[in-house]
Amino acid sequence: MEEQTKAINTTPENLLPYDGEVRYFGCIMDGGQADVYLQKLLNEIEWRNDEAVIFGKHIITKRKVAWYADGGFSYSYSNITRYALPWTATLVELKAIAEELTGVVYNSCLLNLYHDGDEGMAWHSDDEKELKKDGSIASMSFGAERKFALKHRLSKEGTSLMLQNGSLLEMKGTTQTYWLHALPKSKKVKMPRVNLTFRQMMK
Numbered sequence: 001m002e003e004q005t006k007a008i009n010t011t012p013e014n015l016l017p018y019d020g021e022v023r024y025f026g027c028i029m030d031g032g033q034a035d036v037y038l039q040k041l042l043n044e045i046e047w048r049n050d051e052a053v054i055f056g057k058h059i060i061t062k063r064k065v066a067w068y069a070d071g072g073f074s075y076s077y078s079n080i081t082r083y084a085l086p087w088t089a090t091l092v093e094l095k096a097i098a099e100e101l102t103g104v105v106y107n108s109c110l111l112n113l114y115h116d117g118d119e120g121m122a123w124h125s126d127d128e129k130e131l132k133k134d135g136s137i138a139s140m141s142f143g144a145e146r147k148f149a150l151k152h153r154l155s156k157e158g159t160s161l162m163l164q165n166g167s168l169l170e171m172k173g174t175t176q177t178y179w180l181h182a183l184p185k186s187k188k189v190k191m192p193r194v195n196l197t198f199r200q201m202m203k
């Protein structure tokens, strides 16, 4: 890896006023390096359309997904069992960068490919029982800059920020219990974005 030219903010402030911790490290690599990673991820990842059952209807999302993890992990939903793919060299590199900055070791990664601003992610929290309770999620972004929104479940208080190319965001503590997050659609965005969320799954 090339040497960093700009200093990374290794102790970013908490963006949430209460009930959780969300920290934005900003860009953790230069733009050229981020562009190289974007191309590698677009080409190397086994992207597939996500399937889900919503209101009894079987739907296939426009957004593409992939799931990589330590050996042996599987995950079931809507009567489908998915097996994790083994880490690629690129993902091992990116996982090491996330772990170095957050001080947490991750054992799985969910990847999302949004082809343009017509694709997004609805309000949700990542509170599946398979995930370590109050654990850390490290979210790395490549490609088009997109808005990331957070909303408290009870008070409805909200905040948002732009996730830049080559940036890192960490969510931890009680964030997934009390806050929802979303990636709103945007007519202005014409370029793809790849997002990686490194997660701590229960063994």
Ligand SMILES: O=C(O)CCC(=O)C(=O)O
Binding pocket: 110, 112, 121, 126, 139, 148, 163, 181, 182, 183, 195, 197
């Ligand atoms: O694309 C993003 O920044 C958010 C992804 C996300 O929330 C998720 O995969 O659970």
Ligand SMILES: [Fe+2]
Binding pocket: 124, 125, 126, 181
């Ligand atoms: Fe999420």
